[in-house]
Amino acid sequence: MSKWQVKLKGSAAKSLKSLDTGTKQRIGRFIDRLIETDNPRSHGKALQGKRYTGLWRYRIGDYRLVCQVKDSELIILLLEIGHRKDIYK
Numbered sequence: 585m586s587k588w589q590v591k592l593k594g595s596a597a598k599s600l601k602s603l604d605t606g607t608k609q610r611i612g613r614f615i616d617r618l619i620e621t622d623n624p625r626s627h628g629k630a631l632q633g634k635r636y637t638g639l640w641r642y643r644i645g646d647y648r649l650v651c652q653v654k655d656s657e658l659i660i661l662l663l664e665i666g667h668r669k670d671i672y673k
Contacts, residue, residue, distance in 0.1 A: 588621070589619065589658060590662055591660070591661050592662045593663050599666060603647075611647065614649075624640075625653060628640040628651070636650070640653055647666065648666060650665075
């Protein structure tokens with residue numbers, strides 16, 4: 585089984601730090617399960633529109649992770665973390 589790595593962009597790391605402990609733990613558990621899979625796309629949804637072409641969305645309760653999946657390097661680059669009402673603005 586392949587092992588994916590998750591890398592956080594600076595803004596995503598800052599957003600993650602600002603979340604409450606329970607939400608951070610929930611996101612952390614989701615990421616742990618995501619990196620164990622062979623295909624992380626099977627757990628997310630492709631985003632559409634000019635700004636989001638090629639990016640993937642993962643849903644964790646009311647929060648969303650916007651990521652770029654790099655197959656050649658087995659890296660999931662976490663670009664944005666936010667509440668569903670604010671993430672796409």
